[in-house]
Amino acid sequence: MKALRVLHLQDVILSLEVLEVVTNLRTLCLVNCELENITPLGNLKNLEILAFCDTNIYELPEELAALRGLKSLHFFSSGNEQINFPPNLLSRLTSLQELHVTCENNVNLPGLNSLSRLTGLSLRVSTAQCFPENLVFPELQSYNIAVNEDLRFMQELNSRTLEITKFSSSLSAFEKLLCKCGKSWL
Numbered sequence: 001m002k003a004l005r006v007l008h009l010q011d012v013i014l015s016l017e018v019l020e021v022v023t024n025l026r027t028l029c030l031v032n033c034e035l036e037n038i039t040p041l042g043n044l045k046n047l048e049i050l051a052f053c054d055t056n057i058y059e060l061p062e063e064l065a066a067l068r069g070l071k072s073l074h075f076f077s078s079g080n081e082q083i084n085f086p087p088n089l090l091s092r093l094t095s096l097q098e099l100h101v102t103c104e105n106n107v108n109l110p111g112l113n114s115l116s117r118l119t120g121l122s123l124r125v126s127t128a129q130c131f132p133e134n135l136v137f138p139e140l141q142s143y144n145i146a147v148n149e150d151l152r153f154m155q156e157l158n159s160r161t162l163e164i165t166k167f168s169s170s171l172s173a174f175e176k177l178l179c180k181c182g183k184s185w186l
Contacts, residue, residue, distance in 0.1 A: 009033055016040045030055050042066040052076070059084040065092040072096070072120075077103035090115065099123065121145065 006027040007019075015036040019025065020043055027049040028041075034056050041050070042063025050067070051074035058081055064070070065086075070093050075083050082104040090096065091111035098120035101107060109129055112118065121143040147164040 019044060029053070039063045045069070048072065050074070054078055058082065060086065060089060062086045062089065065089055067093065069095050072098040072100075074098075074100045075103065075105075076100070080104070082106075124150065 002022075002024055004022050005024055007022065007025060008029045008031070010031040011033065013034040013036070016038050017040045019028075020040055022044070024046055025044050026046055028044070028047060029049075029051040031051075031053040032055070038057055039061045040063075041047070041061065042065070044067065046069065047067050048069055049072040050064075050070060051072075053074070053076040060083065073093070073096060077083070080103070083101060084106050085108070087108065088111060090099070090107065091114045094115070095117060096115050097117050099112070099115075099118065100120070100122040102122065102124055104124060104126065107123060107125065107129065109125065112121075117139060119139050119141045121140060122145075123143075124146045126148055144161045145163070149163050149165045
């Protein structure tokens with residue numbers, strides 16, 4: 001099992017403790033899985049890509065902060081589920097280059113500005129989340145951000161799309177993103 005680098009699991013029920021023997025795993029994709037315990041994910045030190053799609057996970061464990069080499073985190077949901085991120089979890093994933101969260105979430109937006117390597121972002125946010133004065137993201141090359149709207153995800157991962165509805169605050173938080181935007185709906 002040491003040679004296994006990519007694992008795609010679909011329609012299974014499992015505890016991720018079984019993955020502790022897979023020491024060189026780089027990519028883990030979980031699709032429509034019922035997961036009993038995901039805290040062992042923090043033990044997969046070589047993991048670079050982690051994707052959850054329509055799983056029963058609604059809160060990411062604090063242990064994910066141990067994944068220092070994680071470059072890409074995906075959380076897709078076709079339903080109305082919400083994913084909760086522990087405070088400051090994302091800001092501790094300093095190697096993160098891509099973040100894709102298509103469902104409701106509690107992502108700390110100011111914390112995302114500290115991710116200096118972030119180049120790709122798909123995110124659904126609401127006005128309930130704290131908006132910093134200016135979302136900078138200096139290295140961001142592609143993004144799809146929906147504020148108070150469902151995310152039109154996967155339309156173009158290489159695009160620069162910003163969709164804002166029912167937002168009564170100042171748009172200054174989005175000034176830098178608007179300058180680089182390819183498509184916008186305000």
